Amino acid sequence: MSQVDQPALGRYQLSQLDFLEAEAIFIMREVAAEFDRPVLLFSGGKDSIVMLRLAEKAFWPGAVPFPVMHVDTGHNFPEVMEFRDRRLGEAGVRLIVASVQEQIDAGKVTEPTGRWASRNRLQTAALLEAIEEHGFDAAFGGARRDEEKARAKERIFSFRDEFGQWDPKVQRPELWNVYNTRTERGEHIRVFPLSNWTELDIWGYIAREQLELPNIYLSHERRVFERDGILLADNPYVTRGPDEEVFETTVRYRTVGDMTCTGAVRSTATELDDIIAEIAATRITERGQTRADDRSSEAAMEDRKREGYF
Amino acid sequence: MRSDILRLATAGSVDDGKSTLIGRLLYDSKSILEDQLDAVERSSQDRGEEQTNLALLTDGLRAEREQGITIDVAYRYFATPRRTFIIADTPGHVQYTRNMVTGASTSDLAVILVDARKGLQEQSRRHAFLTTLLQVRHLVLAINKMDLVDYSQERFEEIKEEFTDFASKLDVGDLTFIPISALNGDNVVDTSMNMAWYEGPSLLHHLENVHIASDRNLVDVRFPVQYVVRPQKSADPELHDYRGYAGQVAGGVLKAGDDVMHLPSGLTSRIAKIVTADGEVAEAFPPMAVTLLLEDDLDISRGDLICRPHNKPAVARDIDAMVSWMAEAKALTPGSKLLVKHTTRTAKVLVRDILYRLDVNSLHRDEDAEHLELNEIGRVTLRTAHPLFVDEYKKNRLTGGFILIDEGTNQTVGAGMVVGAE
Secondary structure (H helix, E strand, O other): OOOOOOOOOOOOOOOHHHHHHHHHHHHHHHHHHHOOOEEEEOOOOHHHHHHHHHHHHHHOOOOOOOOEEEEEOOOOOHHHHHHHHHHHHHHOOOEEEEEHHHHHHOOOOOOOOOOOOOOHHHHHHHHHHHHHHHOOOEEEOOOOHHHOOOHHHOOOEEEEOOOOOOOHHHOOOOEOOEOOOOOOOOOEEEEOOOOOOOHHHHHHHHHHHOOOOOHHHOOEEEEEEEEOOEEEEOOOOOOOOOOOOOEEEEEEEOOOOOOOOEOEEEOOOOOHHHHHHHHHHOOOOHHHHHEHHHHOOOOHHHHHHHHOOO | OOOEEEEEEEEOOHHHOHHHHHHHHHHHOOOOOHHHHHHHHHHHHHOOOOOOOOHHHHOOOHHHHHHOOOOOOEEEEEEOOOEEEEEEEOOOOHHHHHHHHHHHHOOOEEEEEEEOOOOOOHHHHHHHHHHHHOOOOEEEEEEEOHHHHOOOHHHHHHHHHHHHHHHOOOOOOEEEEEEOEOOOOEOOOEOOHHHOOOOOOOHHHHHHHOOOHHHOOOOOOEEEOOEEEOOOOOOOHHHOOOOEEEEEOOEOOEEOOOEEEEEOOOOEEEEEEEEEOOEEOOEEOOOOEEEEEEOOOOOOOOOOEEEEOOEOOEEEEEEEEEEEEOOOOOOEOOOOEEEEEEOOEEEEEEEEEEEEEEOOOOOOEEOOOOOEOOOOEEEEEEEEEEEEEEOOOOOOHHHHEEEEEOOOOOOEEEEEEEEEEO
16 A cells, blocks of 8 residues: 555554554453353454454464354355355364354244345344354454444443343443453353454455455456446345346455345455555445445444344 | 554534534545445435534434434544544533543543633533543643634633643643634644634644654553463474463563563563564563563463562552442442452452542532442542552553442443552
């Protein structure tokens, strides 16, 4: 990234990325020390990739002392699933899959239908059931406060009641780096070590640490169609309208999520430096450009979080 | 990305233009993107508001939008080529004192907005007091709405004088006055042509250049042990006896080869290596997260502290502290039993005495106070079940600050700042 007029850092100053890394590592160790059964939520996306790297660093040369859980909608990009299995295999961490498909098959949740159908919201039920089943008392998420206005209000240690619900009005005050980790059985805490990171920090860190990514983040030719200004991949899980024609174009993904609601962006960026330059210059937020599900109402994210979403 | 981070808190009542100021800083630094702005414009129109309401950017909760007030701290991010900024946007009302305390606890700098027409209000004084209590070293008094007082230098000087007078009663490290108009952008990002008499920097210029590196305590070595790293990899014989003490440096500079002391045992050893996943480092300083390997095999666990032999914190069970009480339902009373979490150590604690309650508006001390209610601040004495390793909060925010937890509800009910200990 071309930055002009960089100030020289003094001898005992940390750079922005080193500061954020140190904070995240401290948070991860705090969780490992104080909770009995933590788990790291992992989607295979860029934030998850950074989280896994931070976890490896926090406990090095020891192993990551908690398993990783993927909430699998069954509608993921195949490239991401391939990456997930390979990367977690290398890391030597245990993978737990919370499957939305199994929940549908068991009749616990109902598959949405119609043109706007997406399983995104169904992830909440699968997540909460898995947390309960495994008795997890802390779940790391890769959410950042810069992503969305409701997230900007959430604590780093976000208390969830026995129903997994977030109540923004009764959040625990969070002072200095002293985190209150106490829960009763059945309750848990969502922990967000990347709270203070921005999208650009994530990309800067991926570049610095030379972290491998699923290839859908880099530009490639893909068959897409346009819906409500968002470029969705032509895929078997979405019902296209007669006016939604498929065409081939050069795109990359800014976020990784369910194929039915995660949009691609037009881009020719094939290197990390190109991506960083594009993100630094963009005039549209990550979620605004790529997440169809945030558009359903002004408080869509808050409402989902209240129900127990990430 | 070699820039550093400045954390700042903003304070000021609803009508002082705080949202407008934050909106302008974000907008002019390209941190509000088009889709966010479109959404805010749409909502503003839907509500029948004439102007785009920038407060809707920061008021992210349904209840805040409904009531038009800020309920909780929101964190905002923006960057310039020189620095990255984290803004703790804290609500101004007295009933949200705890949120101001929360926002200020991690801030290097506070911007307090004052309406140039109204001058200093009770709230301005309260905000200034709270930020200095929390040891925010840099304070900016942004005198806003200068456009509504004809950019009068006289008015600016009047408020400046009045505040300087008040600030002499507080422990202010560094105080800067900037006349601005958040609405028109005068002296926010660019220096204003409307106030040629003002020779200081714009607010952003000040934020980009204020020197914060020396605010940390780099003298007194404090390393609270957070996690013991004991890799159990049978394949690697070198790791069989590995015992690393992981933590975040809370004070001082540690070097390999330094003599160190372990608390509570008082036993000494030497730092063999300071390691991270990226390799060994020669020195570690706040807020680095590192792992220490010692030359001797000591019994060290989470909650212990590593320091230099001739520079120890107080090892204390009796603690004298300023406490900001945060519980809705229960008051703090002598005899209350709570939990204290201080660095990486948690202990039971008994509230022995309330020395006084401080009126945060007048700074008057009420020595007859028998309890502290929600959002009240007072000086109390505590006795802990196990010794804590504490410094005066003034000397070190990380080893001088603690939280109080109600064991019944698990809520964080208080924030404490150590005044003395024995």
